[in-house]
Amino acid sequence: MDFDFEPEERSSGTSRHQPQKIRRSDEKSAADPVTVDSRDFFQPSQEPPAPPPSAPSHAAHTAHAGRGTRPARTNARTAAKASEHSPIRGLLMLILFLQAVLSAAALVQLYRTKMLPVYYLAVLAALLVLVWLLVYKCQRYKVRGFLTRALSLVLSAAMAVGCVWAQQGLDALDKVTIGDETITDYEAMAITTEPFVVYLSGVDTRGDLTDNARSDVNILAAVNPLTKRVALVNTPRDYYVDLAGTDSKDKLTHAGLYGVETSMETLGGLYGVPVDHYVRINFAGFIDVVDALGGIDVYSDYTFTSVGSPGYYNPTDFVEGWNHLDGAAALAFARERHAFPTGDIQRGINQMKVIEAMLNKIKSPAILTSYSRLLAAVSDNFVTSLSSNQITALVRMQLSDFAVWDIESYTVTGSSSSSTHCYSAQGQKLYVMMPDEESVAGAQTLLQSVLSGEPAPSADSAASGEASSEAASETE
Template sequence: MAKRKNGRKGSKFFRVFSLLFSILLILITALLIIQLIRLNVLPIFFVLPISIILVTITLLFVIFLVFKSKKGLSRFIFSILVLILSFVYSVGNYYLFETNKAFDSVTNLTTKITNTLSVRVMNDTISDEQQLSGKTLGYFSSMDVDDLSRLSSALQSDGIEYSSISYDDIFEMVDDLYNGYIDGILFNESFSGVITSDETYSMFVNRTTPVYSTTYYTDNEKNIEDSLDDVSVDSEPFTILISGNDSYGQFSENSRSDMNMLVTVNPKTATVLMTSIPRDYYVPIAELTDGYSDQELYDKLTHSGLYGVQTTEKTIENFLNTEINYYVRVNFSSLINLVDAIGGVDVYVEPGLAVDAFYADTTLGGVNEGWNHLNGKQALAFSRERHAYIDGDNQRVRNQQIVLKALISSLTKPTMLLNYPNFVSALSGAFETNMPAASISKLLKFEFGNFPKWQFESTSLIGYDGNDFCASLGTYAYVLVPDELSIQTTHDKIEAVRQGGSSNDVEERNVEG
């Protein structure tokens, strides 16, 4: 009799827990489907069957657990299986949540400014934020009061107590950091460009490490409008300007465009043409005049970034006589963070193009002939290298294309599944774009719905060394004088891809000079 009662109690106990497990699994499944729909990057013919499969699997497990499992062993087995399935679905929910968050962050960058505050220390001195307690930290007196207060409050809330010294001269503060008179600096990453623009401190970012950082967002008073040249990106050709600023941290201030690349995509032919433009290309800057005439003034293309990415876009449209539909603005931090998030990239260096030590930071080493695995800082240095090459600026733009291809290749490797959370985290705040959220979603749906075999092609504008007057500097400086035949050839290559052909069908013209 006692055994029967104990059996009934055990059976009742199991039914209660099996019911709870079932409800939990149903809720997790429902949340997974909701997040999948909200992501809005998969075609409906994918979302619908995936949802049906998820619901079917869940119902089968619930039915077997609650109604079919009678014996102790089968109950135990299905209980474990339900818990495992709940865990798998929970991981899926986490991945989708992080992806949704990153996607929202990217599309909101048109109205938000990312502000990154950090504590920077010399490399190999302080490895953990808790080691900042009791240290002496310097700060630049011109640093925004709200930023200083926000960073100080964040440190104190984490139990980090420190003493501070104010500096009126930012370079004096960096000198004291270098010489060990202070242990670190309270820093707004937007000042990186100010410091590294001075040749004496050009290695500042490489010699220091942010051991503590916090990020917040503010409204962008100069809201970036969606592209006026928006097209149906899943059926019409389009061109994107990728403009890389020579700065770290956030995008709140304009800075020189260190890298400019056009990416022309024809979804119908699955062709992608990458067109690199030397940063020192000597061209008329759009809407930059002396105020006495409508004649646009000449300058290095890199200086167009000082007037905003829209100026860079218009400048390139003018001298190439082509339409640019969208722009994507990135900076040094973007590349470093994205490459590190996926575990580095593999680049192939042709014979004769090995580099003993990168000019941007000799401590990073260089690259050898053949395959090289690069981390974020090395990939950035490789993308910026020109001093080691006879072909200087022209080889630098080729290196940028190599890194971009390597980044895309790494994203398609199976190891990306392990790096996925890090990647989507790095993606948040990694770039600024005027491509509408609807177009980004449509492009992703096209990719996942068709899995096109993209054909990558590349070309580069060329020129010859010169020394001309640069409007932004008010004096003469080194420039790369454009080769007019190269400009015409590049224009024709872009148009060939847009019209459904290949850039390789356009014959190279003999360069001038």
């Protein structure tokens, strides 16, 4: 094999390190010698010819796409996304603005209703601020931001609905209260700091509530808002009492024929206490109240069946023990007397059980916060001398601490008799109940103890008092 080297290549110091191009003749076989021309190493390099436009290489397409097309597509996508979310962002800002207006209006309306304590409003305002902070922090996160905005919207809407409901309750209050609306806030708040007596009257009417009507239910409730103590004293409808405003006696139920104030003064004279307010309700109103409360649970001392009252309830069965009663059943339970050996005495006891069950239900948080539904249910069959400011003050007081009240019940007793000297029926012989002076004295003591601020007797002292009474009975 013959190799030809140029002289310049020998003198150059780089010949050993330059790659040498070996040219092989096509006509020669692999065994023939190959001549290498070293001058080919010093020729200027030539770029490979560009591929034809119709067939671009894969590498060139990839390089071109990586250098120019990708940024262009990215910018276009970003611009499209921005333009797409621009109206959505504007809508969200509008929703957030409406939420702010709605939240502020809700807080103002709640304050105007004067139903909730001030610190409740402060808690609601703080909660709204926290939700708004969450909205602000989560704006960059699509899912979380959406959930937060939805929560804020639901909360604000709930507050607005609650305010509308509260305003409806206040409107219903105006229909059932006939008290002096010029009463000041200080006088209204006094009902939450000073003891008072309210007359609970169940009127024997089957239509509209009238001013003058016989009262089948006559209960005095002494309330001390400081000691959280209530005494309920029931007086049978046939009690033979001194009729206020006259020099004669009559059955207590007949006092209602001369107005509710006459009944209040008559009972106040019997027990030696001033009667400050009254609440009057008829049969239909009583049914509506119990139904609006969702029914009540009452313990019955007997198993019995009440007679029916056309238009109100059918004959109703009751078992000894706990009974869940709707409005009609509660009225049947409270009005029945013929099924008991003691007649009207047991009816009075049952009425106290119903009233106590209603009070326990009314003072619960769920009922207090939905008082508008309760008032709307009885607005046509319920009337009270308490002003709307006084009622809202009482509700606000209970909502402020959810205090547990001690409720005591007492029924005065007497003996069956008759009289022809009733003021409303001169010369007619009527059934009356002659008062038992000892039981009347016991009621007076109970009422005075509540009004004077004495604490409720403990369970041990109450048990010892009952044991003493039983021992005295056995001795007699």
